[in-house]
Amino acid sequence: MTKAYLEDIIQNMDDTREVPVRKLPFWKNLFRFRDPAQWVIYMIIFAPAGLAFWAAGDGLLFRSLLFMALVLWLALTAAHRREPATELAKYHKVRGNEPLSKEEIQAVNLCARFIYRDMGWYHTLEAGPFCNNAQLAKDPVNDIEFKFLKFYFSDSRAKMLKNDWGLSGRKSTLDMLEKLCLGRQHRTAIINNIDQDGLDRIYKFMTQESEMDPAELHRVIFDDEQEFGVASLAAERKVFSTLKISEKELQTYITEMLQDFGNTQPVLVMGMDLKSKILTYARQLGREIFKSDLKHIYNMPAEAIEYIFKPQGRHGIIPLGWAYDISRGVFVTRSAYMAGYLTKEDAWEQLHNFRMIAAEVFDSWESFFCSEVLGYYAWYSGHSSADESTNAAQQTAQSVLGALKQQFPISNQVDWPESTQESRAMIDGLIAQDGANPFFRPETLEPSLAQQPIPDISAGAGATLH
Known part of the structure; x- marks a missing residue:
């Protein structure tokens, strides 16, 4: 990872995947004849040159003033072309968004599928620009006029969490996040x-x-x-x-x-x-x-496919579809923060937990995404036909492969999280809590090693759209 990605907030504009923010088109912004304010600017810029030509003709004074007017015109056009990036920086400033550490970026991008699909934000806790509709007067963003950012009100995020996930507050959100973090939703489905x-x-x-x-x-x-x-x-x-x-x-x-x-x-x-x-x-x-x-339909890497079907680590954990739960958990965490269900401290604590589990269970972004596609298929097939499930999983695969191909901010820009003493202690606690390795082991094919009866592993209430 280059130093700049840790020190600067480099962010895609909302509803795009391009980083840095693309400038506005040159020619369309050089002649903005439909903007009445622009006509006033044109008159102010070129009035001195016009007066000089009327008074003294085509002389040195006229040409000097005309040259200065053209330079000023181009400078103003260049500044206008940078307005989206300037507006984005202004938003981060009034929001108090600080550049994230490498570890925080790793945690946020565990939901890269959602980020790529929704063209959301990679470098902030929030998934995109938002305002608190219930407290407009207290929201500093609402004191400034924005032209290019699209805002999502926190109550619309809350509505989404209620309708799609069955979540209505802090307690229900934290309960769901615990299940997702520990893989108790779709890990072995x-x-x-x-x-x-x-x-x-x-x-x-x-x-x-x-x-x-x-x-x-x-x-x-x-x-x-x-x-x-x-x-x-x-x-x-x-x-x-x-x-x-x-x-x-x-x-x-x-x-x-x-x-x-x-x-x-x-x-x-x-x-x-x-x-x-x-x-x-x-x-x-x-x-x-x-x-x-996974190899021929969803185009997943061969090494990643082998990885998620074999025992890994000290406990012989087989990843299977665990990444699907982790990705959903990170997405819900960011959305719950924007809805006001979680404080910033709550959200970062949850994201830290997801990151530690991911570091222990997976070895790369590729194996993580492969597991997510597998888990997504298992979930989707629970309420749809095989063909519908395959088509839906293909779209998911396209999203994760698109995120990898984009190579920002994951893959070559952000390393996969490393295992630490803290993450090892967390996975040890999970195994000890369950009393035995609760993971199905395809290598030995021992049905008795599945902790929960297969029919009991299903989607949570309300979780039908993801």
Whole structure:
């Protein structure tokens, strides 16, 4: 990161992604004939030269005054072209916005997807210019006329938090932020999708030679009260006999499918009953399906994909979709500050917590964004079809890739947060509090390691638009 990014407030204009703020077009601002005030300026600038020409003709005096008038005209035009940047600096001054530290910039930009999508602000706690509609007289911004900044009233932010997130004050906001920070909303929700995609492929293969449809096969395997039952080896053989395939053929199919996705590891077989075996196969296959989708549909980097599906750190935490919760938490924190639910001190405390968790769980912006796309798909699929979820997740992927390609202020401008003693203590406390590693582990495929039952992991009340 260059020194300037830490010492100066370099900010995109509201509703743009360009930094520094672009100047107004030269030619359009050189001749502003529709502005009555500009005609007065023209008259004042060129009046002395006109009088000199009327009195003395085309002489040295006229040419000198005309040259001075042209220089002054160009200078005023240049100043006008810089008005958006000047206005932005004036806003920061009356707001008392100070340049952020590297750590604060890292925390704020954990919601880079929202920033890029909304063309918001990267370098301040607030997500864009705002006024407190309930206290207009006390807001210093309202004493100054702004032409280029678009303002959002704090009550409109509060309305958004109420309608979209079910938040109405400080307590409900802090409760939601704690759940998001600790990944208790959508961290492992993708397991449902992994299971389903894997089971769909397996059931299609298993029923291709029989009259049994996939739905009936699922009931047979996972409902112990069905006539076959699957607890005994004899019952398991009866299932395969009815389907006209052997378990060896099923394992061969799984092996070939995994190899098609580039996984050359031996197929893991866990459990003695058919239910456990099928779930083991499904999770191995479903995991490779999602890894392939992340690479080929969402254009996520291969290294980041591998990272979020493998145990990381001292506790063997598998990130999965945790970044989706973190990103949403940072977005809610900034919005709650603007709505007046959180003080500036509250907001920075929450952002500090999100930053510490992110530093412990992820190793780069790329792995963080990849996890966010995965978590977003899992959330969206909870209330939409697979095609709709894929399309929505593609838009999310475009936002995070756009933020990376832009390379400001993340990637090469802002390093990924480093693990510290404080962040390690925080993750240790989380693991100790839950009593065991609460993360699903695709490497061992032990269903018992999922702390919460899969159906209980769902979106919070009101969180339907993000």
